[in-house]
Amino acid sequence: MSTVTLAGSSVDVDEEGFLTDADAWNEQIAQEIARENGIEDLTDRHWQVISYMRRTYIETGSAPSIRSLGKASGVPIKELYQLFPKGPAKLAAKIGGIPKPRGCI
Amino acid sequence: MSDAIEKVSIIISKGSLEGIYPGLIMANGARMEGIEANVFFTFFGLDAINRDKHDSVKVATVGNPGLHLATWAGGFPGMSAMVTHKLAGEMEKLDIPPIPEFVEMISDSGAGLYACKASVDLFKLTAEDFIEQVDDIITVGEFYGLAGGGQIIFT
Numbered sequence: 182m183s184t185v186t187l188a189g190s191s192v193d194v195d196e197e198g199f200l201t202d203a204d205a206w207n208e209q210i211a212q213e214i215a216r217e218n219g220i221e222d223l224t225d226r227h228w229q230v231i232s233y234m235r236r237t238y239i240e241t242g243s244a245p246s247i248r249s250l251g252k253a254s255g256v257p258i259k260e261l262y263q264l265f266p267k268g269p270a271k272l273a274a275k276i277g278g279i280p281k282p283r284g285c286i
Numbered sequence: 287m288s289d290a291i292e293k294v295s296i297i298i299s300k301g302s303l304e305g306i307y308p309g310l311i312m313a314n315g316a317r318m319e320g321i322e323a324n325v326f327f328t329f330f331g332l333d334a335i336n337r338d339k340h341d342s343v344k345v346a347t348v349g350n351p352g353l354h355l356a357t358w359a360g361g362f363p364g365m366s367a368m369v370t371h372k373l374a375g376e377m378e379k380l381d382i383p384p385i386p387e388f389v390e391m392i393s394d395s396g397a398g399l400y401a402c403k404a405s406v407d408l409f410k411l412t413a414e415d416f417i418e419q420v421d422d423i424i425t426v427g428e429f430y431g432l433a434g435g436g437q438i439i440f441t
Contacts, residue, residue: 246381247318248391258394267320285311286382 188213199274199281203238206278214276220265223276227264230254231277244274244282293322293436295429300441301330302346303370303385309441310334310388317395322436325392326429328402332409335401335416340386344370386417393419398432400424 182201184193188209193201198214200206211231215223223231233254237245247270251258261269274282294316298309309325316323333339347353347360347369359365374384383391393399401416401423413423424432 247314247395248381248383248387251391251394258391262317262395268318270318285315286380 200278230273234277238279246286295324295433296439297326298331299328301333303343306334313392323397326400328405
């Protein structure tokens with residue numbers, strides 16, 4: 182775990198860059214994490230996915246599976262992989278400031 | 287990380303529920319990590335991509351020591367269907383999709399799906415027998431070509 186400065190705020194992150202405290206998140210931090218991970222601009226579709234991930238984490242205590250992400254976020258699997266190449270479940274979680282999802286699905 | 291896996295080609299050669307799922311989980315898991323993935327269905331694994339068979343894949347209840355069910359009990363009519371139904375219910379609770387939905391998800395995530403030409407010929411199948419997500423019917427040599435530069439996982 183280390184402390185880094187993202188969008189002007191000092192936050193704690195784990196070795197992979199996931200926020201250790203979900204409450205320390207804000208939209209500017211999200212933009213910066215996105216940029217660091219190759220996504221220059223977060224569109225409305227990106228935000229739709231990120232909001233769904235945060236909401237699910239806050240309501241249930243864990244991140245949604247890729248299956249429920251594809252079904253319930255309103256963004257289908259094909260588009261998820263276009264918006265977040267290299268793994269939407271992990272990247273959207275990182276941008277959304279929630280802990281790294283630990284699921285096999 | 288120079289040792290990170292960048293591509294996997296997964297072979298699914300079995301037609302039981304427990305024989306098909308591991309390969310699907312590996313393929314989906316690879317895509318979730320941004321790893322390029324191909325899935326090659328051969329022999330009874332073709333059932334997972336066969337329009338008429340993919341929604342009725344069963345657990346093997348006879349000669350399946352992992353199930354810890356006596357052979358004579360596993361052979362009762364309906365036993366396989368019952369065990370399959372129970373296991374499918376448990377998997378649904380864990381948000382693991384049934385095979386048809388899972389294969390479609392894996393294809394949507396960008397994995398390549400291929401049928402083994404030798405098995406297709408053996409079972410007298412054609413491209414029309416398969417779901418639309420199957421990219422091609424290929425030979426073992428073509429599979430090795432696709433798999434080049436990556437890892438091969440046999441299930």
